[in-house]
Amino acid sequence: MERKKILSNVKNRELVMKRRNQMIKGAISLFKEKGFHRTTTREIAKESGFSIGTLYEYIRTKEDVLFLVCDSIYEQVKQRLELVIAKEVPSVKMLKNVVRAYFELMDEMQEEVLVMYQEVKSLEKEAQEYVLKKEREMVDMLKQVIESCLPEHNISDMDTELIANNIFIQGQMWGFRRWILQKQFKLDEYIDRQLFYLMRVLLIEE
Amino acid sequence: MERKKILSNVKNRELVMKRRNQMIKGAISLFKEKGFHRTTTREIAKESGFSIGTLYEYIRTKEDVLFLVCDSIYEQVKQRLELVIAKEVPSVKMLKNVVRAYFELMDEMQEEVLVMYQEVKSLEKEAQEYVLKKEREMVDMLKQVIESCLPEHNISDMDTELIANNIFIQGQMWGFRRWILQKQFKLDEYIDRQLFYLMRVLLIEE
Amino acid sequence: MERKKILSNVKNRELVMKRRNQMIKGAISLFKEKGFHRTTTREIAKESGFSIGTLYEYIRTKEDVLFLVCDSIYEQVKQRLELVIAKEVPSVKMLKNVVRAYFELMDEMQEEVLVMYQEVKSLEKEAQEYVLKKEREMVDMLKQVIESCLPEHNISDMDTELIANNIFIQGQMWGFRRWILQKQFKLDEYIDRQLFYLMRVLLIEE
Amino acid sequence: MERKKILSNVKNRELVMKRRNQMIKGAISLFKEKGFHRTTTREIAKESGFSIGTLYEYIRTKEDVLFLVCDSIYEQVKQRLELVIAKEVPSVKMLKNVVRAYFELMDEMQEEVLVMYQEVKSLEKEAQEYVLKKEREMVDMLKQVIESCLPEHNISDMDTELIANNIFIQGQMWGFRRWILQKQFKLDEYIDRQLFYLMRVLLIEE
DNA sequence: TATGAATGAGGGTTCATTCAT
DNA sequence: AATGAATGAACCCTCATTCAT
Known part of the structure; x- marks a missing residue:
């Protein structure tokens, strides 16, 4: 997929990458704490380890930072997930492992995901669509993964879509609604029970 | 549950109620359009039909408006749901009706729910906890509802909790992730399929 | 001529007039000293006797101030000139008096005129055109004045235009190029000699 | 006349000249378009074909660029005018030719002259005085030219000064007030009529 | 109780200038 | 001699909140 380009005054590509990573790291930590709107560009610069002037050498607007953050989060999640998928051959076991890995990932990155969920709507249309993609x-x-792991399933495409969506948001929910869920479940319990019911939904007996 | 009190300079209780309802209505419409942070108190006052000075006679800070809005939204959802529950006697049919009603409600109020989800984090701690409650x-x-409709179920309390949570967020997801879901499903289809799988999860055959 | 409207948050028309006059006065004094670009909005506010916030209740942008200033200067000049014209009946004497009055006015307002000349180009297109009008x-x-004072002249319209333009800029020049002219001429001398040659140009003998 | 010195880090005199000419050319083109204040040093560097760092090897401040530009414009005008003067022997015809040449020059360089007029006031005192000189x-x-072409004139020195000034600004006015004048006159017409009246002023019959 | 003019801290952004390479 | 990344003071403008009427 085409990466949305954020313009930078600085030409040196490697430096841009380096500085932007500093920026993303700093920004995430601040957004976690106080959200995008309450964080100032000056704070981002400081947390990233450079001056406000330097910050603006690498981005055009404050929103660019948010976009960079969102993009980076999704990219990380995606890469991590691909890693897990690549490690196994399709099977029910693999399906469970992938889902488990996804849930664990969501636990690890719950702060980041939270940030994204709260702030995407602050992005301008184009950036928003990119993130949605x-x-x-x-x-x-x-x-x-569902399709390849259950080759003889007779689940319609629409239903697969629905189930995939359900898994997706159940993962996010873990972090997103932690105040409720994490009071009552440990991560493992949560995963186990969700997997248990997923098997039921997919009519897989064990 | 104790209602969190928002202080007002005005003594007349009825007037306070009336003005605040104007305020909530105006604010929701603005928050839907541009979010909490991008909406100014002046705009809220204007949309509500009174002056900025008057606005501040009925609240202490801008955040109070957000709290009032969140509170009002939950209250509405809750009341509407209670209405449906009150109408029937417990049974599988009732369970399905309640879930269906909940999904339909989430469809109707998707903008409001969206607003809430994006902005609760902007509330101060105490208000946030109230909304979470x-x-x-x-x-x-x-x-x-699940428990009373399935009196002989052997689902553990924890699992019931999990399933209730899943239903809850599947409803919110409909509005919250509309860009993805509403491209592929009509509301009825979505409800039907979710109910279908809910029955599987609950081991109810039809 | 339609007056270009500068928007204000404040409704009270009289107050707007009053505050804007304060503003114009303060701004002219600053623009004289350091030019438009080197003057900050805070300085304008302070010099006008109110806070930066208040300043922005009466204008939308810094450029609005410049426009207000330009508009005010022209309005003053125009009114003063009309006064002189209204006082007499058309005649060569009147022509000379009007030109003299105009030159004296330009002397009096040389700072203001200077400001205008240097800064009009900073106005946005629309405002610029208004000032040009x-x-x-x-x-x-x-x-x-030329036409009515010399009813039997046989000067073409184009030539009248040219001569009017020449008078116009000779007046402005007095202030605009004061470093050169005012070293060599006293105001009265300047006016006398310019009038002397104007008579020659118009073939009026005395 | 002593040329005001602008300091440069670079020692090589020829290189300094070359780079500064690049700079002047680039800067004029930018100043024409957006004025001095709205043009950034980065833009000047880029338009001149070198980096911002290099720009600052040849000047001390942004204002230096403006001075260089003003100086260059006047120098050009002066040289061009001297060329015309050198070509002929003093006579009424020469006077007319010089004035005509000056007006044509002002037409050609109207953008440059406009730039100067708007921006000289941004120069610091010393530089300003230099330009004024x-x-x-x-x-x-x-x-x-007037004096040498009209050897037997009985025009006082002061009046000659006045007339020279009038010619001078009538020329600048052509570019400076082009919105008004160039709507009504073609260049040739303008020159012809101004010359016509100049002859009258000088009591020269033809 | 209602109004709206006044306030000023603080926000995002720019840009002339420097300096290590 | 040339480069361009880094700096931070300073700019314009916004907006939640107050308070005199």
Whole structure:
């Protein structure tokens, strides 16, 4: 997928990458704490380790930072998930492992995911659509895993889509609604029970 | 549950109620359009039909408006749900009706729910907890419906909790992730398929 | 001529007039000293006697101030000139008196005129055109004075236009190029000699 | 006349000249378009074909660029005018030719002259005076042309000064007030009529 | 109780200038 | 001699909140 380009005054590509990563790291930590709107560009610059002037050498607007953050989060999640998928051959076991890995990932990155969920709507249309596409990609990954792991399933495409979506948001929910869920479940319990019911939904007996 | 008190300079209780309802209505319409942070108090006052000075006679800070809005939204959802529950006697049919009603409600109020989800984090701690409690109440309502409709079920309390949570967020997801879901499903299809799988999860045959 | 409207948050028309006059006065004094670009909005506010916030209750952008200033200057010049014209009946004597009055006015307002000349180009297109129209009006006033004072002249319209323009800029030049002219001429001398040659140009013998 | 020195880090005199000419060319083109204040040093560097760092090897401040530009413009005008003067022997015809050439020059360079007029005030005192002296020189050239072409005139020195000044600004006015004048006159018409009245002023019959 | 003018801290962004390479 | 990344003071403007009427 075409990566949306954020313009930078600085020419040196490697430096841009380096500085932007500093920026993303700093920004995430601040957004976690106080959200996008309450974080100032000056704070982002400081947390990233450079001056406000330097910050603006690498982005055009504050929103660019948010976009960079969102993009980076999705990219990380996606890569991590692809890694898990690549490691195994399709099977029910693999399906369970992928889902488990996804849930664990969501636990690890719950802060980041939270940030994204709260702030995407602050992005301008184009950037928002780009991020949405990323999300679409992830649901598609889950969908394909289901399909390839259950080759003889007779689940309609629409239902696969629905189930993939359900898994997707159940994962996000873990972090997103942690105040409720994490009071009552440990991560493992949560995963186990969700997997248990997923098997039921997919009519897989064990 | 104790209602969190928002202080007002005006003594006349009825007037306070009236003005605040104007305010909530105006604010929701603005928050839908541009979010909490991008909406100014002046705009809220204007949309509500009174001056900025008057606005501040009925609230202390801009955040109070957000709280009032969140509170009002949950209250509406809760009341509407209670209405449906009150109409029937417990049974599988009732369970399905309640879930269906909940999904339909989420469809109707998707903008409002969206607003809430994006902005709760902007509330101060205490207000946030209050809203969270409201959410807890709603999950509990679903939980109780499941329990009362399936008196002989052998689902553990934890699992009931999990399933109630899943239903809860599947409803919100409909509005929250509309860009993905509403491209592929009509509301009825979505409800039907979710109900279909819910029955599987609950081991109810039809 | 339609007056270009500068929007204000404040409704009270009289107050708007009053505050804007404060603003114009403060701004002119600053623009004289350091020019438009080197003057900050905070300085304008302070010099006008109110806070930066208040300043922005009466204008939308810094450029609005410049426009207000330009508009005010032209308006003053125009009114003063009209006063002189209204006082007499058309005749060569009147023509000379009007030109003299115009030159004296330019002397009095040389700072203001200087400001205008240096900064009009900073105005946005629309505002610039408005100011240009004002200038056009003033040249037309001079033109009409020439025509009405010399009823039997056989000067073509184009030539009248040219002569009016020449008078117009000779007036501005007095202030605009004061470093050169005011070293060598006293105001009265300057006026006398310019009038002397104007008579020659118009073939008026005395 | 002593040329005001702008300091440069670079020692090689030829290189300094070359780079500064690049700079002047680039800067004029930018100043024409957006004025001095709205043009950034980065833009000047880019338009001149070198980096911002290099720009600052040849000047001390942004204002230096403006000075260089003003100086260059006057120098060009002066040289061009001297060329015309050198070509002929003093006579009424020469006077007319010089004035005509000056007006044509002002037409050609109207953008540049406009730039100068708007921005000289942004120069610091010393630089401003230097530029003013240049102007003085040009008026003196016109004055001398009048005197040498009309050897038996009985025009006082002061009046010659006045007339030279009038010619000078009538030329600038052509570009400076082009919105008004160039709507009504073609260049040739303008020159012809101004010359016609100049002859009258000088009591020259033809 | 209602109004709306006044306030000023603080936000995002720019850009002339420097300096290590 | 040339480069361009880094800097941060300073700019314009917004907006939640107050308070005199």
